[in-house]
Amino acid sequence: NAGVTQTPKFRILKIGQSMTLQCTQDMNHNYMYWYRQDPGMGLKLIYYSVGAGITDKGEVPNGYNVSRSTTEDFPLRLELAAPSQTSVYFCASTLGQAKNTEAFFGQGTRLTVV
């Protein structure tokens, strides 16, 4: 029972480099999310997807891009990494859109931009 899997778990990037954070889920969930978690702050939504081919911006989308070509995968792309993007990134998924739906999270990717 893998649930939500994120790779890599840790990464150090130099300013201006690009990378893709991978996220895959095996629960056949339609809804997927990317959050970032900064020290002393709650999780903030970067992007979300309600199904394959459909994505939309969250609260803090600047500097990021996403795609959703399959139900299982929801990669997050960082272009021109900046120190402000140093954070822990979480991917999550939910079965549906109902308010009571439990979100399932990956173990996070700790990204440092130097």
Added chain:
Amino acid sequence: AQTVTQSQPEMSVQEAETVTLSCTYDTSESDYYLFWYKQPPSRQMILVIRQEAYKQQNATENRFSVNFQKAAKSFSLKISDSQLGDAAMYFCAYRGYNNNDMRFGAGTRLTVKP
């Protein structure tokens, strides 16, 4: 926009004792859900308990219970008979009309002393 506030950055409790974590939120909506998530050192976010705003009865899950005060917009988590495994960051979260954006508090780090 909805906001979630956790005013206790850190709490500690003696093993087998009871501890209460505070959460307040701000919303103009009447229909919403509130959640408590646990984030252990492994970083994997785990749902602890959830509460529907329309239900007056407080939710309970084994040693975890909530005190939901809708008028006061308060949603505290009580952990009874605390165990060493309860040590973690605890996040309060809100999901309302915009179901695609779950709002999180900044978290409370709970330490359990043997």
